[in-house]
Amino acid sequence: xxxxxxxxxxxxxxxxxxxxxxxxNVLHQMGRIDLEDEFILVxxxxxxxxxxxxxxxxxxxxRPDRPNRFNWIADHFFLPALVKRSGARVFMATDxxxxxxxxxxxxxxxxxxxxxxLLFPEVLAEQPFSIRVGWPLNFRKLKESHAxxxxxxxxxDDAVRVLGVDPERIFVLYPAVxxxxxxxxxxxxxxxxxxxxxxxxxxGDYLLYVGDVDWRKNLDRVLDAFASVPSSVSLxxxxxxxxxxxxxxDLIRRLGIEKRxxxxxxxxxxxxxxxxxxxxxxxxxxxxxxFGLPVAxxxxxxxxxxxxNVSSLPEVAGDAALLVDPGSVAEIAAATQRIISxxxxxxxxxxxxxxxxxxxxxxxxxxxxxxxxxxxxx
Numbered sequence: 024x025x026x027x028x029x030x031x032x033x034x035x036x037x038x039x040x041x042x043x044x045x046x047x048n049v050l051h052q053m054g055r056i057d058l059e060d061e062f063i064l065v066x067x068x069x070x071x072x073x074x075x076x077x078x079x080x081x082x083x084x085x086r087p088d089r090p091n092r093f094n095w096i097a098d099h100f101f102l103p104a105l106v107k108r109s110g111a112r113v114f115m116a117t118d119x120x121x122x123x124x125x126x127x128x129x130x131x132x133x134x135x136x137x138x139x140x141l142l143f144p145e146v147l148a149e150q151p152f153s154i155r156v157g158w159p160l161n162f163r164k165l166k167e168s169h170a171x172x173x174x175x176x177x178x179x180d181d182a183v184r185v186l187g188v189d190p191e192r193i194f195v196l197y198p199a200v201x202x203x204x205x206x207x208x209x210x211x212x213x214x215x216x217x218x219x220x221x222x223x224x225x226x227g228d229y230l231l232y233v234g235d236v237d238w239r240k241n242l243d244r245v246l247d248a249f250a251s252v253p254s255s256v257s258l259x260x261x262x263x264x265x266x267x268x269x270x271x272x273d274l275i276r277r278l279g280i281e282k283r284x285x286x287x288x289x290x291x292x293x294x295x296x297x298x299x300x301x302x303x304x305x306x307x308x309x310x311x312x313x314f315g316l317p318v319a320x321x322x323x324x325x326x327x328x329x330x331x332n333v334s335s336l337p338e339v340a341g342d343a344a345l346l347v348d349p350g351s352v353a354e355i356a357a358a359t360q361r362i363i364s365x366x367x368x369x370x371x372x373x374x375x376x377x378x379x380x381x382x383x384x385x386x387x388x389x390x391x392x393x394x395x396x397x398x399x400x401x
Contacts, residue, residue: 026396027082027111027129030064032118034072041136041316045174045198046117050075052389060397063109065102082109096157099124113400115392116168119161125169130399133168135193137313138181139239162186170399172392174198174314175335196391197338198314199383200323204292207377210300210324219297223287229257230359231302231326233295233317236268239310241331241349243274248356249306250278256363258306261298263289299324303369304362307331308349315339319383322376327369329358341382343375 030050032042054062054075061078068083082105084098106114107126114125116133125131140147140158147155165171166186171193173179179193220226230249234240242260249258258280265271266288275284290298299305305321307330318339321328328344330336337346345362347354362369 024113024397024400025061025063025109025111026113026115026400027063027065027106027109028115029117030066030072030075031084034067034070037118041313042118042134044316045134045136048199048201048385049389049392052385053393056386056390057393063106063111065105080109082106103129113169113396115396119158119165124164125167130169131167132170132172132396132399133165135165135171135173135178135182135313137174137178137311138162138185139311139313141185142181142311143239168192170194170395172196172395175338177335177338178313194391194395196388196395197383198316198319199385199388200316200319200380201385202323202380205296205299205320205323205380207300207325210296210326212297216297216301219294220301222294223259223285223298225257225259225285225301227255227257228303228363229259229285229301230363231259231261231298231305231321232307233261233290233298233305233321234307234309235262236264236271239312241308241310242271244349244352244355245306245308246271246274246278246280246284247352248359249283250280251356252359252363254283256303257283257285259285259287259298259302261287261290261295295320296324299326302326304329304359304372306355306359307336308347308355309334309336310349312336312339318344319380323380325373325377327362327372328376329355329362341375341379343372343379345372 032046037043058077062076063080063082065082065084066072103124103126106129111129113130113132116131141162166188173193173195176195179195182188182193183190232245236242266286275281299321304327307317309331311334313335315336318328318330322343328340329347330340330344331349332346333349345358347358
């Protein structure tokens, strides 16, 4: 059978974000377990991508990285014909911006990561005109997909409620953790930790935040809550944008915690397990997540977690984390204080976290995706 997949999130601005990381793991696992089907990958012209499948060909398209706000228009005009000519029976749409009107004879399986632009109108209002028009159109065309893969039950429920998609056509497949990278052996190696500790200037006990600085990550409330914890504890902010984000620096100064906050800048993959493994806890009280991968990564490394009781995060955390109202600084602060002062609680969360993180496997996820593609193709 011929299967066509849009692989461009692995090459464009999404390559280091959720869609690119997710797709890279899924396709590498699918290439390992599927040795029979023929895959046609939609890729960007001029951008290299290593072979992923035993039987593989490429459809090369041109989409500039910047500005890319009109790329979805080109996809609507040209991509359906390219996919049709490929002879594929099913197309996997991995980026809602490039979702195509399915040509006759080709069935479409779309991946839904989250519904943020439709759930939070203020996000959409801040975008250029072309995106304000394009995003809602692309989201609503998800209803035309023959099947959809949601990365959490919360995302599935949002699609049903906001778009009116038939829930029978939505399959929930949880993303996973790279257990070869995020595991107790990698997260506690003493010699490697000494190098990483010195690299980022970490001394003594610390709490960890991993992520971006956009509004839904709730970093303002994290900092506000952190200001009330014992002064002997530091907060490590691991993320590329935090180090160059003036509003964040202003808030840190206003709270008087400049000497207790460590801004790492970009953190390589090899360093991240060590930052998880030596932290007192990960603070991740996000306002909304399609899945919330840092929570699963932290648990796989034995790091206790404080996270939100909204969107997908209770699904990811299970009973292996402290859940808080992300809108309440007092709740975030109280949970943080508990986890700092209660050694037995941290040990329980570590042990429960290992078990919970073990539920998330890229191999199982990829096998599920492949099964859905085959069923839809008939």
